Amino acid sequence: MDCARAAELLHGYIDNELDALHVREIEAHLEACPSCHALYEQELKLRSLLQAKAPHYGAPADLRRRILASVRSTRRARSLREWIPTGWLQFGGALAAAVVLSSTITYYSVVASNTDPVVDEVVASHVRSLVTNHLTDVASSDQHTVKPWFNGRVDFAPLVRDLTEKGFPLVGGRLDYVGGRPVAALLYRHRQHWISVFMWPDQPGKETAVQRFSRSGYNVAQWTSDGLRFYVVADIASPELGEFLAQLRSENLPR
Amino acid sequence: MRVEDRSADARFEAAVLPHLDAAYNLARWLTRDDHAAQDVVQEAYLRALKFFGSFRGGDGRAWILTIVRNACFDWLKQGRTQNLHEPFDEEVHTPDADSSGRTGGSAAGNPENSAASSATAERVGVALEGLPADYREALVLREIEGLSYKEIATITNVPVGTVMSRLARAREQLRKRLRLDHEEL
Numbered sequence: 001m002d003c004a005r006a007a008e009l010l011h012g013y014i015d016n017e018l019d020a021l022h023v024r025e026i027e028a029h030l031e032a033c034p035s036c037h038a039l040y041e042q043e044l045k046l047r048s049l050l051q052a053k054a055p056h057y058g059a060p061a062d063l064r065r066r067i068l069a070s071v072r073s074t075r076r077a078r079s080l081r082e083w084i085p086t087g088w089l090q091f092g093g094a095l096a097a098a099v100v101l102s103s104t105i106t107y108y109s110v111v112a113s114n115t116d117p118v119v120d121e122v123v124a125s126h127v128r129s130l131v132t133n134h135l136t137d138v139a140s141s142d143q144h145t146v147k148p149w150f151n152g153r154v155d156f157a158p159l160v161r162d163l164t165e166k167g168f169p170l171v172g173g174r175l176d177y178v179g180g181r182p183v184a185a186l187l188y189r190h191r192q193h194w195i196s197v198f199m200w201p202d203q204p205g206k207e208t209a210v211q212r213f214s215r216s217g218y219n220v221a222q223w224t225s226d227g228l229r230f231y232v233v234a235d236i237a238s239p240e241l242g243e244f245l246a247q248l249r250s251e252n253l254p255r
Numbered sequence: 256m257r258v259e260d261r262s263a264d265a266r267f268e269a270a271v272l273p274h275l276d277a278a279y280n281l282a283r284w285l286t287r288d289d290h291a292a293q294d295v296v297q298e299a300y301l302r303a304l305k306f307f308g309s310f311r312g313g314d315g316r317a318w319i320l321t322i323v324r325n326a327c328f329d330w331l332k333q334g335r336t337q338n339l340h341e342p343f344d345e346e347v348h349t350p351d352a353d354s355s356g357r358t359g360g361s362a363a364g365n366p367e368n369s370a371a372s373s374a375t376a377e378r379v380g381v382a383l384e385g386l387p388a389d390y391r392e393a394l395v396l397r398e399i400e401g402l403s404y405k406e407i408a409t410i411t412n413v414p415v416g417t418v419m420s421r422l423a424r425a426r427e428q429l430r431k432r433l434r435l436d437h438e439e440l
Binding site for chain 1: 283289297301304397419
């Protein structure tokens with residue numbers, strides 16, 4: 001390898017982009033060639049300077065608001081034009097329109113067989129938490145930190161489990177509002193995906209089986225156990241959601 | 256069809272809105288102007304909404320950054336700034352830097368900076384802004400956003416080998432601008 005070639009491959013080397021063969025070649029060259037080695041040291045210095053000092057400009061809050069507003073107004077305009085309700089069912093009007101449509105359009109009823117409006121609320125809440133980066137109010141993977149955080153914030157003891165070893169680490173919890181009442185929302189992660197678990201009190205002692213369906217591209221599950229109503233929303237595939245539900249519901253849980 | 260539209264709308268927000276910071280950062284470095292960056296990003300998100308039907312899932316970040324990047328170059332081509340390959344004129348532009356809001360490392364997100372290190376950040380920022388746009392975008396995507404060559408190649412629409420050679424030249428120019436070869440920073 002000559003120095004000109006080394007000078008270029010050096011960048012792939014610094015950036016961890018070379019295959020093993022080229023890594024061995026350039027390492028051999030750097031060991032043998034003092035001037036290329038000096039260049040390598042300079043490149044490392046430049047990189048650490050850039051990474052420490054070059055500013056990362058965050059989007060101004062105002063821009064975030066403007067984009068959300070313009071995206072939604074564009075969508076609303078388009079929806080009215082095409083006489084289709086919006087996919088983002090946090091607007092009451094759109095929600096009402098969707099309920100009407102679901103009973104009038106035949107094929108639509110397949111997806112809307114679960115007309116439970118709470119489903120739209122929890123899906124919207126899940127997406128909103130991702131979009132606004134408001135994932136958690138209490139960020140902790142420790143269930144003994146997250147669970148007490150809800151004391152005095154909700155009038156029940158939420159189900160909080162550490163499923164890290166099962167591949168679903170706890171990320172944290174937040175207070176949310178569903179059906180006009182404060183509910184506990186727990187956030188779990190599975191690889192790059194987020195899982196929201198919403199819960200609030202149901203009739204004491206009530207138990208129902210798990211119902212699963214998809215809504216707006218998200219997989220949703222709902223059930224009642226030990227007097228708590230549960231809704232799970234995630235963009236993970238159905239088998240993985242099944243695994244998560246099995247783990248979450250697996251044992252008698254400490255309360 | 257209509258059911259698909261509904262779910263496409265929810266997917267749009269989930270796929271691209273979480274990448275707004277990365278989008279703005281790229282636009283801010285390419286336009287070198289706060290207001291222009293905001294306008295360009297907003298325009299890019301509306302374009303993205305319009306063409307979301309062509310997004311087949313996968314890497315939402317690369318997809319939206321491609322659109323933002325193209326919107327930036329459209330903006331640059333409208334003659335509001337210098338030619339793509341022409342180096343930035345520091346003599347002319349540096350005095351504007353502070354008033355146009357470029358605040359170096361002392362800006363939002365780097366509270367730990369002392370005055371001295373913020374002066375270094377200022378130098379780094381000015382030097383990076385002085386690079387030609389295609390070198391600048393490669394460096395920003397690599398060093399500030401931490402993207403891979405493959406992702407950068409997708410976003411900037413060039414082969415992976417070109418990404419590497421652009422980074423090589425960008426770093427060489429940046430070292431010269433910072434006079435790293437001669438002094439410590």
